[in-house]
Amino acid sequence: MNKEDFQKLILNIVNFYTIFNIEFTDLIPDLSNSEISPLLSKILNVIHLEGTTTSSKLSKRLNIPISNISRSVNTLNNLGYLIKKQDSKDKRIVYLSLSPKALEFISTILTESEETFLERFNVLSLEEIVTISMSLATLKGLFIKMRDLNLNKKSDI
Numbered sequence: 001m002n003k004e005d006f007q008k009l010i011l012n013i014v015n016f017y018t019i020f021n022i023e024f025t026d027l028i029p030d031l032s033n034s035e036i037s038p039l040l041s042k043i044l045n046v047i048h049l050e051g052t053t054t055s056s057k058l059s060k061r062l063n064i065p066i067s068n069i070s071r072s073v074n075t076l077n078n079l080g081y082l083i084k085k086q087d088s089k090d091k092r093i094v095y096l097s098l099s100p101k102a103l104e105f106i107s108t109i110l111t112e113s114e115e116t117f118l119e120r121f122n123v124l125s126l127e128e129i130v131t132i133s134m135s136l137a138t139l140k141g142l143f144i145k146m147r148d149l150n151l152n153k154k155s156d157i
Contacts, residue, residue, distance in 0.1 A: 023120065035079055036081075039064075039072055040072055040075060040081075042062060043058060043062070043069070043073070043076060044076065044081060044098070044106065046058055046061055047082070047098055047102075048098060048102075052097045053096055053097075054094065054095060054096060055069045055096065058073070080099055080101045080102075081098065081099055081101055081102040082097070082098065082099055083096070083097045084096060
């Protein structure tokens with residue numbers, strides 16, 4: 001990739017990120033309630049998106065000190081929102097995933113916010129909506145591939 005193409009890529013990413021934040025970030029369900037703080041909500045959202053993760057990955061992803069993440073993870077676990085599973089080979093590693101209670105909670109919130117989210121798309125044709133959906137699926141796949149290849153490259157070093 002030449003320098004001009006690389007600069008266009010960076011500009012497109014920045015522009016997409018900006019417009020996406022303006023149009024859709026406010027539509028991401030806020031999971032906060034009487035027992036879930038905004039920080040706990042962010043942690044649940046990250047685990048929901050990643051599937052299974054660890055406290056150290058959460059710390060890096062959210063840019064929050066590991067000590068704060070550990071306290072929050074313990075709170076979520078005590079509330080019944082997380083499942084902790086120790087690695088069978090390395091007992092220091094504890095994998096975190098959402099419990100059925102958390103999945104039901106997130107599903108309820110998503111269902112409640114679905115109508116608001118869909119209203120944003122009502123101004124587009126079905127063909128345009130399908131194009132967006134397919135493009136996002138392609139982007140997701142390419143970003144996952146890029147992430148995995150970069151992780152493999154780091155582990156080969």
